[in-house]
């Protein structure tokens with residue numbers, strides 16, 4: 001690992017100032033992603049600003065619904081009674097991720113900002129536009145079994161690997177951030193992560209020095225809380241990233257779907273909310289046939305790579321299964 005300056009921040013203002021002052025500085029939260037990347041020589045911050053003692057751990061009711069501190073751990077968040085009761089989809093998604101030990105360390109802010117698991121991104125001997133802009137993409141013609149089938153560009157075919165964010169997209173969350181000048185802004189989660197385009201080195205829309213303070217959840221429609229399911233398909237039953245994940249939620253009026261949310265994980269550079277699937281569900285009867293039509297609509301524009309054609313059918317089947325479970329038909 002390269003030498004770096006370690007700064008322990010006393011408050012939010014000094015932490016954002018300390019990061020903003022150095023172009024390659026990074027915040028340190030649980031360290032479960034950043035420290036690994038530093039050891040692999042992929043992240044090379046000359047300054048690391050430790051934010052772990054900031055008072056950003058609270059999970060509390062807010063005017064809009066629920067506010068979840070950026071430094072609350074994944075374990076604290078998944079187990080919190082307000083979340084288990086009102087947003088069980090979020091609990092399911094978090095506990096599907098990583099392992100118990102990692103979730104005890106990992107924070108919500110760090111989880112949102114975790115970087116891709118593309119093998120070529122981790123291998124500094126191969127080209128990678130995300131690691132080094134303009135160097136090329138090892139995965140485009142390489143072993144791309146785990147890579148994107150939607151929204152990719154010739155510059156980058158990586159996926160966003162996280163689980164928690166898929167549920168947050170389905171629940172309509174926003175991310176509250178603080179800029180170094182003290183101003184706060186609320187970023188709708190749909191605008192937080194980005195597609196790669198020509199600048200895959202940027203994973204999200206945060207500006208340098210902006211600190212995530214909290215994740216804000218709107219009041220959950222009672223039905224979305226009851227009729228929701230997170231499905232993660234992976235190579236091993238635990239401690240593995242998804243090949244495909246689905247966050248599904250239904251608002252049902254008897255057997256008719258009033259509203260639906262379908263978000264696919266690990267198929268694109270960001271969680272992929274499918275407007276096509278949701279349109280195919282709205283106003284229809286909640287049946288397996290309806291869910292199959294929605295699944296077909298969601299993957300109609302998929303563009304698989306040489307080694308991940310399997311993700312198209314797997315994605316469709318996963319959508320159907322997640323919706324069947326959300327509707328309590330399976």
Ligand SMILES: Cc1cc2nc3c(=O)[nH]c(=O)nc-3n(C[C@H](O)[C@H](O)[C@H](O)COP(=O)(O)OP(=O)(O)OC[C@H]3O[C@@H](n4cnc5c(N)ncnc54)[C@H](O)[C@@H]3O)c2cc1C
Nearest residue numbers: 029030031032033034097098106107109110111162163212
């Ligand atoms: C073996 C392994 C398996 C895993 N499996 C899964 C899985 O299946 N599913 C899943 O979702 N995740 C998985 N993870 C990822 C894990 O969830 C993340 O590493 C973790 O959530 C990151 O949180 P952290 O607090 O440790 O972040 P850090 O490593 O401390 O930080 C990550 C990034 O976020 C930035 N950052 C952190 N907090 C803030 C903030 N408040 N404001 C602004 N920037 C901030 C840091 O500067 C850094 O760039 C796995 C990780 C490992 C090591």
Ligand code: SF4
Nearest residue numbers: 118128137156157158
């Ligand atoms: S897919 Fe993206 S992260 Fe992976 S090698 Fe290509 S540019 Fe790098």
